[in-house]
Amino acid sequence: MSEYCIELNNLTKKFGKFTAVDDFSLKLLPGKVYGIVGPNGAGKSTTMAMIMGSLHPTSGTGNVKGHELGSREALRVLGYSPEYTSFYDDMNCxxxxxxxxxxxxxxxxxxxxxxxxxxxxxxxxxxxxxKVSKFSTGMKKKVSLAQAMIHDPEILLLDEPTANLDPTSRMEILNTVRSMVQDRNLTVLISSHVLTELETVIDHVIMINHGKLIMDESIATAQEKFKQGILVVSCDNNELLYEKLEGRYSIEKAKGSIRITTADVNALKKDVVKTIFENDLVLNVLHEEVLSLDLLYKQALEGEKE
Ligand SMILES: Nc1ncnc2c1ncn2[C@@H]1O[C@H](COP(=O)(O)OP(=O)(O)OP(=O)(O)O)[C@@H](O)[C@H]1O
Ligand SMILES: [Mg+2]
Structure with missing residues (x-):
């Protein structure tokens, strides 16, 4: 049996002439948390619906632990919290x-x-x-998560589980996901537009744009690949430092600091320290920027446009 718990092979979904998911292939390893990100309309929800078998691919195949998408056996191991859940009006929780x-x-x-x-x-x-239909958005999201867990699934598909929630509820939901993964060795595929939050739970990032897979990497590998060499510097006179370095580097002012992009970080560090020393400035901060999921996302999408 395959080491992967979900395999999607060249899935395409067309709605009429419009291609929502385009030749999309993916393999998920058990026990890992995968984040699926991409702009509105990129095809995230459509992909999840195809994994659940509620939408049939126009072409391509896939399996969940070796079982055909949408089969009873596949559904037994899958828990799904959809983007929008409709609750029966008269049922209580x-x-x-x-x-x-x-x-x-x-x-x-x-x-x-x-x-x-x-x-x-x-x-x-x-x-x-x-009655669940009268619950607040946050409580409905919790019920939707609970519903996904009702049959102790091994794999969870969470489509924007924190959308429209206040910060406290978002934190609660994410903590719940985190503890479920730790306690039960769950595999999770989670979509979200709040990338600063998502990067605190995921091991692996899957990026989709116009229905096409554009990134499928561990967070660490993706950060390494897209690393640009950005130095964040702050001193007691950022304006003066900016003037001294301007023209030699790609440099931008940020709040309370300046960001300098370079191919050779070490040479830049030396130059910054020298400039600071020669101009009798006081250095407060000097560090290399860690590539956030937000920046990674921006760069990958910009790369797509070229
Ligand atoms: N049943 C449908 N009929 C026609 N078009 C559809 C249908 N479902 C989705 N689409 C289209 O397919 C594309 C992908 O939609 P999808 O909902 O998968 O995007 P998404 O990545 O989940 O976006 P969002 O971030 O807004 O949730 C969109 O252009 C959408 O309008
Ligand atoms: Mg969606």
Missing amino acids: VEYLWYMGTLSGLSNEEAMEKATSLIKQYDLVDHAYK
């Missing part, structure tokens, strides 16, 4: 989770047991008998 559990193949008793324990785990006890 316990009823909804129980019902979703039975749909996932649990017996009535098992589903009730699991629903009760997830309600405790997700801090929803006070709301257990209230």
Whole structure:
């Protein structure tokens, strides 16, 4: 059996003449957290829907632990929290989770047991008998996550689990994801536009643009590949330092510092220190910028335009 828990081979999804996902291939290793990022309309949700089998690819194939996409066996190991969840109007939280559990193949008793324990785990006890359709956005997202976990899946697909949430709820959801991954060795594919948050949970970044895969790397490899040699410097007179270095480097003013881009970081460091010394300035900060997921994203998309 393959070492990968999800394999997508040349998946294409067309809606009429429009190609939403274009010859997309991907392999996911078990126990890792993958972030899938890309602009609005890039094809993230469509890809997840194809993994779940709720959308059929126009061409290409895929499998989940060797099982065909959309098969009962594949769905048994997958948990899915979609971008938008529609809740049944008249169901309360316990009823909804129980019902979703039975749909996932649990017996009535098992589903009730699991629903009760997830309600405790997700801090929803006070709301257990209230109608989910009346819940706040944050509570609905929690219920959607709980629902994805009802049958103890091995692989979780989370489509923008923190969208429209306040900072506290976002943190709560991310902490939950983090602890689930640690406790259960889950494989997670998570989409989000909040890249500063995403980079705190993912091992691996998958980038998609116009339905095409444009990056599939571990965060560390991607950072290394796109590393540009950017030095962040701050001294007691940034304006003067800027003037002294201007013209020799690609340099920009940032809040409280200046950012200098170079191919030879060590030579630049020496030059900066020398300039600071010669002009009797006081050095406050000098460090190489770590490439954030935000910057990585920007650079990869800019590279696409060229
Ligand atoms: N059922 C559909 N019929 C026609 N076009 C669709 C359908 N579903 C998605 N699309 C189109 O396919 C493209 C990809 O959509 P998708 O929802 O996968 O993007 P996304 O990457 O999830 O975007 P977002 O970040 O906004 O959630 C979009 O242009 C969208 O309008
Ligand atoms: Mg989407």
